[in-house]
Amino acid sequence: MIAARSHTALFVCKSKPFREGLQKLVGGKARNLFVNPYFLVPARVGENNLDVVLVDEAHRLEKTNIHRYMRPEHRSGLPQVDQIIRAAKTSVFFIDDRQSVRFQEIGSSSYVREAAGRADAEIEEVELLSRFRCMGSNDYLLWIDSLLGYSRETRLLKKNDIFDFRIFNSPGELYDALREKEAGKQGSARLTAGLLARALKGFCWPWNDPAPGGIQIKDVKNGDIEMPWETKGNHV
Secondary structure, three states: OOHHHOOOEEEEOOOHHHHHHHHHHHOHHHHHHEEOHHHOOHHHHOOOOEEEEEEOOHHHOEOEOOOOOOOHHHOOOOEHHHHHHHHEEEEEEOOOOOOOOOOOEOOOHHHHHHHHHHOOOOOOOOOOOOOHHHOOOHHHHHHHHHHOOOOOOOOOOOOOOOOOOOOOOOHHHHHHHHHHHHHOOOOOOOOOOOOOOOOOOOOOOOOOOOEOOOEOOOOEEEOOEEEOOOOOOOOO
16 A cells, blocks of 8 residues: 555565565565565665565564675674664564564564664554454453463453364374364364474474475474474475
8 A cells, every 4th residue: 555655665574485475465566565674774775765664573673684695785784673764764663572483583662662762763652452363352362461471360261153262182183173174164274383482482393494306304293293394395
């Protein structure tokens, strides 16, 4: 919508699968609207040359904006968040201070505020009270906070026709239940693997590329189930 109004805009997302999914969805030249954070360096896009930059999952920002494939002339000692703020007249950061994935990711609300202060930028904060993926159920979100220890308030999950919460004895039982739902054409299903404790900030298992011939490496091993993190390439 912003780009359709003749404004220059970019959607920044570190997650490559999500970014590529959006690019495939929009197609054409609109694919160029979705980039990784490393794209936004002053030497490449200039300062304030963009009208708006939307940064998804800003808690995944890293300390520097340098990676091994970056051209020497694009390298800078500025923090990644500073470079994003410098690239656009308006920067929008979607952030969850309770999320973390990898140890080198240091994004937080206070981190963005400090960077905005260094740039003498005006700050406006908006709290998102619900999420589309949870059917807008604040009761569900409050229950999750209570379950994970983010809230001292005890919450019970109310039974309804939207959410189906069950505890399984093994990962294999959970996987079988999901396959049964898919077979019954009740919608698509996904199996996600939990992360280590937040203090460790990492994945529970290695994440290897396929072996020669496209053979998927079964990195995830838990009880009676073994499988790759996700299917890579054109092989199952």
